[in-house]
Amino acid sequence: MHSLMSDFKRPWYIAGGWAVDLYLGYVSREHKDIEIVVFREDQTFLKDYLGKWDIDKVEDRELKSWGREFLHLPVHELHASNKKSGDKFEILLNETEGLEWVYRRDLRVKMPLTEAGSFTPSGLPYLSPLIVLLYKSKHIRPKDQQDFLIIYDKLSSKQKNWLSNALVLQDPEHLWLEKLREQ
Template sequence: MFDECLYLKNWMNQYSGRWWIAGGWAVDLHIGEQTREHKDIEIAIFREDQRLLLPQLSGWEAVYMKDKSPVPWDKEQWLSPPIHEIHAFSGEGTEIEFLLNEKKHDRWKFSRNEKITFPITRMNLQSEQGIPYLNPEIVLLYKAKHTRERDLEDFDNIFVYLNEHQKEWLKQSLMHHHPHHQWLKRLLY
């Protein structure tokens, strides 16, 4: 059921930084079953650990997105904001999107609003198979920017699996960053 995620868990074994499955797969890992088809797979890492990817990406083509266009990544180049994603392609056709996350001291920082933070010590969720995944409340906050049909589906699927603390953090974050978001109606009651 989570074959792609298990493959990545094994592939990332040699990576010495912190990492998490992100996006829709993180939602499904939290629920414990695949709820929909996924077009891609994303891994969140901390920006400061981007050089730790170099051994993993040996032999892979990598690009970063600049103004919504792919630019070849010279792996010696340090990727600074506003660049937040690396797309890596293996010779066998595997594609992985790495999401560069910010942090300051012991707190993750939302790249779109640095006032929204999260304690890194609470970013330790793992599936039954031991696959690390990004906290679903953080995933949903990212999905709130351009809420697509699949994002609405993810929110509906995971809502009953969120504890009160997760719902409260998401509610407060949305109130600060997306104060008119449709998910707030459900989170307020």
């Protein structure tokens, strides 16, 4: 992915389970796909950059061809495929407001863009594990619970507080809140 996106001149980050592993510095579990995040305002640059790729948008729970239209919420998920190489990956459009990342499910939840992503020592960008966990928190699958538990001990008190506050807005009885409050 890094070689594919290396000349893309806008922010982008590895997301999902791979972002968790990049944060940890090792592969913690098997991954079936790869997802990246691009900010919504950069989607036209992405479309031009991946000009030879077929890109579909998920709209009304169906894959539909993405033309040249600017995509607005609720559309946030794209699927890119390269018929020549057989490569595929998912692109998640994320929201920003000024110098902040904004959670699309609750626009009150924000994070400074300077904290929304990080880089591995080799320069591979990955999405903050807090943001990854927040997205995973809506419908917790076993792998999401595993990701939460493996990251938990690596989080600072400040990070745990941010995630706890974000989860409370979504679900005051969320499964992860008890552990986050242990601190």
